[in-house]
Amino acid sequence: MKKTLLPILFLFMVNQSYSQRIAYIVTTQNDTISNLTLKNSFVFKNSLLMNLQEKLIVENQEGVQKTYLPSDLKSFMLYYDGEKIQYESIDNKVFGILMYTDKIKLVKINTRNYFIYAFTRPNNGKTSYMEGKGLSRRITLNVITREMGDCPSTIKKVEDDILKVHYEEGVIELVKDYEANCLK
Template sequence: MKKLHYTLFLFFLVFKISSQNVQVDIITNQNDTIKEFRLKKDYLLENLMVLDLEKKLFVVNGKGEKKEFFPNEVKSFSFTRENKRFEFIAIDDNVFGLLLYSNKLKLLKVIKPGYTTVNFYVIVRPNNGKKSFMEAMGLGRLISKKVISREITDCPSVLEKVENKILKISGEEGVIELIKEYESSCF
């Protein structure tokens, strides 16, 4: 029994130590890169990470000094955790959004907390920087046809595919496919 407790203690100790060693690359509004900070917390679930990091980035440097960065202070920050790259981009100097897709269009994810959390998917267009906010409501966290037709007015071919159920928006992967189709058809 002592071996099990000792093993679990070592596992959690190593897990805790490794979680604090996630280096964060911060891009300031002046396009300077800061690499001296590490994440203060570890996140078991991606949605909890998005919720915690969308209002401010809380980091620590090698000397143990803590610092907070807000969306109006930095353009973006990124880090690699468990072999996956996460990048957060400031949206209107108000909130950080998790980058889900980036080519000509950018797709970001923001979560609005409350009685029931609501996922918002933000489309950033390249030509005019216009942003569209599409809320995913309901038990399945799906984006409705009504919301899609409200936000993607400049691409009738994609709207037709959504209306005829050729393009199905099921979960986050479906939203990414919607944006890829939107980009290839209209940009």
């Protein structure tokens, strides 16, 4: 009895220790709501972050639960183990983790096999999706050319290996270069 009770108790304690606070949510009507508790329950961080891409379940101070879909919110931010994580709604279909913002907002969508990096151009509203595959989450030149074909200078830097699109830092540098050289 003692051997089965201990793992169950440990799992319950771990699950409870990951009860996180939502700093705020921004609805599609630009209303900001705060003082919410996250009710999506997963033991592991990656499972939680992937689940939050589909829907957000929160509870207010009165104990009322509400589920938000990407079509209901513009963004939300939560604290996870002291880290601020901000999600943005992408085309009202999925929430993505905000990686970079200036003129362009770059977000990351995590799938089981690869990342999708999405950014929306401020001048025409077109959203581009670039798949980062492999261990380094590398985006291929073909994908960059497809999504950034309107920016030959950025593509040339990738071809000449001046811009290395390895890992998340490389993706951010790619978007920064595109933003600096091709957005007016």
